[in-house]
Amino acid sequence: MQSNLKLDRTFHALADGTRRSMIQTLARGPARSAGELGLRFRSAQPTISKHLKVLEEAGLIERSVEGRVHRFRLRPQPLKDAGTWIARHQSFWEGAMAQLDKLLEEDGSP
């Protein structure tokens, strides 16, 4: 159940285009200030703050505070978790199709 909730948060966070671009930006450079991200995405600071909060709550980024400067860093684990569900089921069914093919061959007549 816990991982279900975590995945839901990840998907919610990734359902927005601005947030996806923010993640990709953070994937290239580890820590940027909220101000710098705002400049990059040409959005108002409150909007950027809101997006950062959603990403933070999903555990996709972590914040460190140095004086008045907030820096952000990407946390790869939730993205990996989201990817593993798809990859796991993809390989399950691909494997199962090979077994089904064998079964239908073995059991003869079409």
Next chain:
Amino acid sequence: VIDGSTVEIRRSFRATPERVFAAFANPELVARWLTPSPDIRVTVLRFEFLEGGAYRLAYHLPDGTTSVIGGTYRTIVPPSKIVFSWVIEPPDEHAGIDSEVTVSIARSREATELVIRHERLKRRDAMERHGAGWQGALVALNALLETRAG
């Protein structure tokens, strides 16, 4: 094929639609093939092949652990369509995640085409209506992996 929140697998078999359908409908047959690998043995714990009926399958992994998957049949239309829910039981990293499998079986020339769609069900309260989640996750993951590799 991966698109959005869905895994989709398409295969052609030299068998009638009825035989392909039977592979899903008959528990003895299910135990012989519904596994990702011959190393992973399947035991059918429960099998009520009717709309609203439940199934539970135990997967015995080579390392000695067992993983259980279960759900209920939502739609059964012989020999062309089966829809069932799919939930992995605890303890598993993906336990409790609601997903749904749609099996479509259609005759095409001499063969039978089987399409498996496995989609992760989004909880409306937690998700935005726009369903770009999975695609976004994969795009972001690729970007991340490229960065780490480089």
